[in-house]
Amino acid sequence: MIAQRLQAGKRAYAITIDTKGTVTAGNFILPNDRVDIIRSFNSNMGLQSETVLTNIRVLAVGQSVQGEGLSSSGDTATVEVDLHD
Secondary structure (H helix, E strand, O other): OHHHHOOOOEEEEEEEOOOOOOOOOOOOOOOOOEEEEEEEEEEOOEEEEEEEEEEEEEEEEOOEOOOOOOOOOOOEEEEEEEOOO
């Protein structure tokens, strides 16, 4: 259960991840890894990216919560954030 994995004062937040792009981590991100959340978007200046959050703990990728496997894949990642993030 995700609720049991959360630290006090934290919340789980699911985000859509880019599984087909050229800047992914190649299915090597597993639960309990720490990641930076980067938003990529098109603007009148072309493709841009900005770091939204840093050092965020991954709780689950797709349907994988335990992280016992060698790789993990899915279209969503559930991450642990502060109440005010």
